[in-house]
Amino acid sequence: MVTPEDIKRRNKRLFLFFKDSGVDEIRLIGNDNCPAVLYKERFVLSCYVKNFELIFTNQPQQGEEVARIKLHHGARTEKSELIKLLDNCEHRKVFRVKMRDADLYLAGYNFVDKENVDGRYPVFARFNTKVYFDREYAEQICKDYEDYNLVVV
16 A cells, blocks of 8 residues: 555655756646656656656657556656757646736636635746646636736646
């Protein structure tokens, strides 16, 4: 049985694999049990983890396996090999909501009353920002908060 400690250790190795391979512009997002790998805040890589293996696929959903890497302690590969692997795969684009006149992105919300959605106010930051898989949804957020002068990037 996979324990929460195993998942935490595996995700740390996943993060360190990319960092130690020279690709440090990644962030793990989503469910800890099956995290998505966000690259340069623009793409979710076509890969997933199963137990302690990192599996790359040629496209985001239902893709064919193109590489498998065991996430042992100290796992790494040459940066050029990893970039070549990533370049030969299709990755899913993500979108962020940005303040037009500042280098700040939507990071979450504060609530006056959590029971009432009308009392929701956006919070902006430079790091750990929200990402959206659907451009139309991100554009709707811009419309919902038009007083903030937002744009989808």
